[in-house]
Amino acid sequence: MSHSPEKNPNPELNPKPPRSISLPDIWFKEKRVLKHVIHKMRAQSLSATPSLSPPSEPDDSLHPPAPDFISLLSDELLLIILSKLPINQHVSNSLVCKRWLSLHGRLVQSLELTDWSFLISGRVFDRFPNLTDLNLVRACIRTPRNSGILVTSRALSLHVGADKGPSPNGFCFISGELDDVFVLPSGSVDRGLEMVAGKCRNLRRLVAIGASDNGLVTVARECDMLQELELHCCGDLSLKGIYGCQNLQVVKLIGSVNGFYNSVVTDIGLTLLAQGCRRLVKLELCGCEGSYDGIKAIGQCCQMLEELTLCDHRMDGGWLSALSFCGNLKTLRLQSCKVIDSSPGPDEHLGSCPALEELHLERCQLRDKQSAKALFWVCETVREIVLQDCWGLVDEVFGFVSICRRVKLISLEGCALLTIGGLESVILSWKELQRLRVVSCNNMKDSEITPELASLFFVLKELKWRPDSRSLLSSSLAGSGVGKKGGRFFKRLKH
Template identity: 25%
Template sequence: MGQSASASSHGYSSGYSSPGSSRRRYLTANQSESSSFSESNAQLSAVDDVDFTLEIPDECLALIFQSLSSGDRKRCSVVCRRWLAVEGESRHRLALNATADIHPHIPAIFTRFDSVTKLALRCDRKSISINDDGLALISLRCRNLTRLKLRGCRQVTDLGMSFIAKNCKVLKKFSCGSCTFGAEGMNALLDHCSTLEELSVKRLRGVNDGVVAAPIGPGAAAASLKSICLKELYNGLSFGPLILGSKNLKTLKLLRCLGDWDRLLETMAKREDNNLVEIHLERLQLSDIGLTAISKCPKLEILHLVKALDCTNAGVVAVAENCKLLRKLHIDGWRSNRIGDEGLIAIAKNSVNLQELVLIGLNPSSVSMSAIASNCKKLERLALCGSETIGDAEISYIAEKCVALRKLCIKGCHVSDQGIEAFAWGCPNLVKIKVKKCREVTSDFADWLRARRATLTVSLDVEEAEVEAVEVSASDAGEQEDGAEFPSSVSRATNAGVAGGVDVPSSQNAGRSSAYKPRLGIFGGRSLVACTFGRWLNTGNGSSNSGVL
């Protein structure tokens, strides 16, 4: 007892405790753990009830929505009422199925999407489209529209277009296709929309149906217009006053439009303030007179000449000798043999800035191909299609001399493994080569070339389904609604027959034009050029100055 008392008095413990005291300590520890666990659960529950997105400002949330795809935006809009409101207020681009059934819902749609500046109204052929009343209601709700696209709106007349013109005066881009309004509605748009910069008109039935079309333009919009695209119009020449009156016009596309276009181009060439940079001409009644007029455009950089059967070497030489700034040149001779060595040698001598060259249905000799390979030092993209004279020797010139070449497309030429072998060492900057319908090029050799140059993408005879899908996307990019222009004219031009297109025979050589129609050869199917460059369009590997690839 004395020892125990002494030890206790000095503050030491013997380590022994009674059973009662142990149970009390266990219960106390258990209660403490339970209490801590309950508090943690309560804190977690409180955290779960907190919506951290409430601290994100509406402006930041709107920026997040704008970076999402259309489907993700729709899913986010049903999360809560706030997200629904912010998503609607921040949506600037809207596409609607513009059938007649949409009319009762227009107020609700544009109450939610009250900030739309880019609007597309589309209706299929089997449905009844929105009418003038619906278009008037939309124009009142969307006074800040800068872009408007109408597709298949056959119930819209000149009256509906007048509503758009008067209520949407800040339009910068207008595009229509398969609509039924006419010259009066188009003139109303041009008179009131003084800031219009881009105009695209395709199969405008109100203009096509008239025997004598009323003149269109120039109007107040002529001062600001920079791009005009006319496609598949019987009375395309009715837009002549607009084209001639647009002093700041930089891009002109005339695709499958009836009429004698030589006179219009001659009149345009006489202007001192000719600022045209890009011209696309496809299946027009056009001769060397028109090409000579085009050669008087000193700022011309891009020219597409597709299936103009009356154009010869003389017209091409005039363009080459006078348009020193040419960067992109597409020529589809449709196997007429009217454009050949003389024109191509002139291009080689004068177009030192050429970066992109597409030759379809031409039969150049080794002399002209050697000249192009030797003189066009900046050539980065080259396509050779449907030529009966291009063989291994010409391809070897290209491999040896085209040092800057990055992308090459060959279709339907007499090229074999021996010619393609030159690219195992030549063209040090080449990143992609595509070969189709060249029977003497084998898949085994393509594999060898891939192994020889690991950085080179070699494409040989891709599947037709894949080709068609690529061409469709490329064709849509070519309508200037997303800024891409290369594939459209080439893809459409290399088809034997274009759905809904207009065949324009020459008045002077109608017999010859008809004779050439069956001689389409490999161009009766899909175009490799459009497929190839359509895919390259999204790679961004081209020159910064190309604007396409």
Template identity: 55%
Template sequence: MPFSPEKFGVESPLQRSRRWSNLWLKNKKVLNNVLFNVRLQKQQSSPKQPIQPQPNNQKPIYVSPKKPNKAQDFVNSQCVIDKTSLLPDQILLQILSKLPKSQRNSNSLVSKRWLNLQGRLVRSIKVLDWDFLKQGRIFYRFPNLVNIDIVNGCLFSPRNCSILVSNEVLTYWIDSDKEGSCGLLNEGNLVVSSDVDLGLKILVNGYPNLRKMAVMNASEMGLLNVAEECPILQELELHRCNDQVLRGIGACSNLQILKLIGNVEGLYGSVVSDVGLTILAQGCSRLVKLELSGCEGGFEGIKAIGQCCLMLEELILAHHRMEDGWLPALSYCENLKTLRFLSCKSIDNSPGSDENLGFCQAIERLHLEKCQLRDKRSVRALFRVCQGAREIVVKNCWGFQDDMFRVAAVCRRVKYLSLEGCSLLTVEGLESVLPSCLELQSLRVISCNNIKESEVTPALSTLFSSLKELRWWPDTKSSLSSALAGTSLGKRGHRFLKKTCDWKSLPGI
């Protein structure tokens, strides 16, 4: 008969291990914390022992203080929950600055101290609530800003609205119940100019070292205050700008990058003419990059910019409403290196004769994107003005066909040519231009559906072989053959795909 410990009142090893006393003794960390708390309560409850007087004129007995217990100090150090509280702010700031920007939001949730320290590391912000700026809360939350965008803060968005209007310039909410809105901005949706000027005054007093700013519906006096209080301001973006507002920009002597947005179709309308561009040119002589969006200037305004802004290297024209005959004024921009056209309905309907056009001596890059190139005369004048360009990019432009592309043969110094989304171009157009580009090194042909690989001549193939870089995806078939090159997909599935597609006829397989 087997021996049973329960029968004789003897505990088994399993029952002995389940005792609370055994489990308590095994967890030494919990026991140390309990002992430390007990000793700490005893020390706080028991008063200090005074000197004990002795009768019969005997010498007093002094109670010797207890020696510090190193074990208790070790246990006390383990009870510290936030060890970063022992670090000074400067060291913790250096540690937080090394972390990736994607962790900023999570780091600010650790404690109030981390929230304040993380705010001191932020240099750029977009203000969405105007009261956040007007009440001064922005200075306590982000004391070291150098880049501020308050465009969206200048808009009043209705609450509980479900329609979001998005544009290349703005994104805002509208009220569907309000009659006559139609997605347009009116005076009721904007902060008035006087309040914007007051906000700018508060802003520049708190951040005198601003380097970049974006503002909407500001007046001349508001921008004059910015120019006086922020002498190192280098980049400025103005929405809903006009000629009168440009008088305040003239005081920004150190401004290098400027973006003016005058008229935006479907949102708001304002006029920037030759008068405003002339005032701008005389005041901001150190401009390096200028972007004009929805402006109505002409020959005199561009000429003044070219004569006064001698350091101008990049000019961007977006949705321009320039007067006829403005294109010859580009020849006055002697140091212009980059010329970009974005979403322009036309270039210049009346550029004038070739003798009066001139050309940009330092031009290096010509970019055309989402433009309507239907007038051969204006396109020809543009390429003649930029005949010294080394880089030409044409992307998603309407009406750009072989006749338009042939006039680009005057650009004989081009080294980089990119054609993307030009659905009217054919191989014949390439053959009429590429042989004249003797310095061509890189060629990109993407999503040009009328350019067929079967129509490429041996002479054009020889030219392709001499290039340093070639990206050839004119249509979906060519991109498919490039993607399948070096794989055995066509060989394995030729029995099943023989009727739908001839895989062996594709090059590279």
């Protein structure tokens, strides 16, 4: 029988043999020491400075960055791709990187400048090197940025400070000269235009205010491709500068705006414009003076003129008869005119526009029966007539429209004094009428429609009948085919 040896209760008397140190032991031991050292160094840095230490950079060897394939594309190819994106995404795309910011600037061609220093410093040309459409009006008008008072007209809108009240001659004009508080002096504007002319040789459209002939001469000499020009607060002398703009096709002259500025454009300026810009196709005159001679010069020199707009004009009596010199005029617009022609003269001296197709009257005073008759006499060849919110358009005045016997479309909106009888007396005499639009003419009632007028409704290609909110004819005509030639008409019409 064998006996197992008894264990010694004292471990020191039976020591275990030493074990050899392995590589993991050395690694974990050194790692623990390294962590302790890093912890001590971080504690010392935090105690020395209160700011937080920057985060450790990721190890690129463990997570390599994804390859940037876009950087391999050329600028020309990337420009084509960015140009296909919606315009509302261009600004956000420009924030991706500096390269995309530069490419975005090359895509921008139209700009409305608001900071004049951005132009004078030249940064605008570095940021947007391919500008073809530039608006300088807001940059030339110095207004308080924190003002909540916005003064608006059809041609201009600006913010006005509460401490700056209107002057006797307007917000921006004092004693016939531009108020330096609001608008830059003409010398500064001219220097800006010289920079624009030197940097933007491909400029096609320019909008400026308060410029003199010196700045405009430089633009005319350097920008050969300029086709559209809009000038605010311009006078006769300023128009000397655009004499050399041989390729101008669209011109808008804003001479005077009530409450803003009061410059003067007369027959002298209109004659300079006509002789220098013979390729005009569209001309708009806002707040301009003139007479028979100025309109005649435009008609004789600008033989390609197709559209003429007069807004709040201050023309002398007799200017209507000069329209007969506009041989290719197709569209005539009168807007916000207090009087059409104070002294049109006899009918046999008026003449007519042989190529005129459209006549638009918006917010005009038609109380003068003689001038209204003269206007329709000059426009006797017109095919489309649009009357919108015109004051004084009673049945008798509307009866002069019957002079125009070739009308195919008549549109009436906001003619509160016109009645069914006045409308019927005119449109029943037109044999070529195809389209009729009546909107917001409260004096016309469905119950007053006669069988003759109803028969005319039947053969029209287009009918829009909404004289007031109580009109039931529009809903009753739904699905009946009225307004479509060849359709069936309702059987019974209430009187």
